Amino acid sequence: MTTDLLAETAALMAIPSLSHHEGALADHIDARLRAAPWLEVTRIGANVIARTTGNRPGRIILAGHLDTVPADGNATPRIEGDTLWGLGAADMKSGLAVNLHLATTVEDPATEVTYVFYAAEEVAREHNGLLAVAAARPDLLAGDVAILGEPTNAGVEAGCQGVVKLGVTLVGRRAHTARPWMGTNAVHRLAPLLTKVGEWQDRRPVIDGCQYRESVQVVAVEGGVAANVVPDRASIVLSFRYAPDRTAAEATGVAQDLVGAGLDPARGDRVDVIDLAPAAPPGLTHPVLAGLVAATHVPPRAKLGWTDVAFFTERGTPAVNLGPGDPEVAHGANERVERRDLDAVLGCLEQLLATPLG
């Protein structure tokens, strides 16, 4: 194989695509796909769907999101030997590069294939591009199995954890800072809540041989009125990642219990569920996915992050994550991907697309 997927990934990284700003990258991919005469390409907003439309048995969906989180001093891609550094290297322009390469080179797959490039995965679920596509053209998302190109170190990561996000507002009473005893400082009231979240002991259930690991993180904090005023409002956003042995309702209850002890409804404190993304069980009993696991030559692992595996699982389409790059460096300043991961994932997927379904 002479394709330089590392360079292809760097080229995609050079087109910034912060969530809600994926238009330029969607344009680029759209144009590349339309050059392949065996694909039918549909554009819906910043989402691009390309499909083979023959009469082969079965349909495989290869999907990946276009957007990235904000840069952390790593906006510019940089190749050092066989390592590509920078925002999106792992999550997930490398996965996009593999899918784009397959879409534009595999002219006659053994099954039908749908390539999905979609927007706004790294933000609140309501913005997720798959929802927009499902609303406008649900037929484009039909398939027998789905493979998400999220970073998994080129091994299958099965299922995904769910996410509950709570907005928590603590209420105090304003006063002049020279006489704070006349008021109640809502920011000071955060202390026991932050302590409790920081001390939370994670749970690590094993499901179908895959170990999940839950986590609770405060991802935002805000409070303050003016320099001389005791603040009467302080708020946090709490993110709870939960394993797929819990329902979304159960997970919401766990998160609410965690913050609830520090709240006083009589003061006006409140908790709102601001985002809720379902978990998905591993789903490795499907023969195509079991075959994919075998092709990777590594044992399947649990997917700890939320991915759109949950979206496809909810719709009755078994799905797994398989992509280049280490998920542990995603969203960090040292995000990177190795050439061997790109080649390994490409190899597995080429084999998958060369194998007739069932």
Add this chain to the structure above:
Amino acid sequence: MTTDLLAETAALMAIPSLSHHEGALADHIDARLRAAPWLEVTRIGANVIARTTGNRPGRIILAGHLDTVPADGNATPRIEGDTLWGLGAADMKSGLAVNLHLATTVEDPATEVTYVFYAAEEVAREHNGLLAVAAARPDLLAGDVAILGEPTNAGVEAGCQGVVKLGVTLVGRRAHTARPWMGTNAVHRLAPLLTKVGEWQDRRPVIDGCQYRESVQVVAVEGGVAANVVPDRASIVLSFRYAPDRTAAEATGVAQDLVGAGLDPARGDRVDVIDLAPAAPPGLTHPVLAGLVAATHVPPRAKLGWTDVAFFTERGTPAVNLGPGDPEVAHGANERVERRDLDAVLGCLEQLLATPLG
């Protein structure tokens, strides 16, 4: 006296004057003052200074700030019987109303008088209008004693506490929230710091018979990168109000020690002094101020808030606070002033201006 000072105060409250937006109120007062032919009026930005310019012995400065903190649902003034409710009722449009009334009615005082209406007292000291006046026309601020119309329940509040504001930034390391153990949550790191500030035991020194009361408050908190990212920065602004038996340098050290234990410079944590306003000792030995205390018929108390008493004291002009309204309701939703306070302060100051100096 037939003047309705409560209505006069309400009229000034009806002209919003949030810090840095005092122009309309300055215009109104400027026009009122220019109608009094015995005054020489000077406008410097949003600051208005009116002076008598005869040859009477001595000069008394009556000063007050035009600005208010943000409204807390109380932007509209409301009179109920002899009580006026709303933003600025106490701090300090009632004091301004008294000074404006004196300026426009006391045509022939026994001493020279300087009336100072100035901007931006409720924000960081660098913006304080007195500094702008002192830079442009220091001669306008010369005088034998100064009386600030800050709320004091119509009794003399002597001296003032100083303020040290620290900006504290805690540093973590970004990671995907599904794998928070790869990073460090800077918001979680706030917990011990907020706990320590909340548990701080205040100190209440007695100086010249006046009891001060120190306080420490977090007035702002901020942190967060994106919904799926472990935040690598969290910051607070800490306000330390200190008694006048400490120097500014000593107070800065106390505040830095308080936050210092929770900081790790190796991570990049930092503390910056972002505002420093000096304290002022009581200064009641000056005969004019001692006479003013006697005229109020109540014992002098310590001023807990910072006021520009410190500005005048630093320049060698003894100064005290005397104004209508309860300082304990300033900056709060239930801010108000009573008619009897307005009349009492007006009476004291009329007596002061009718008494030859020395």
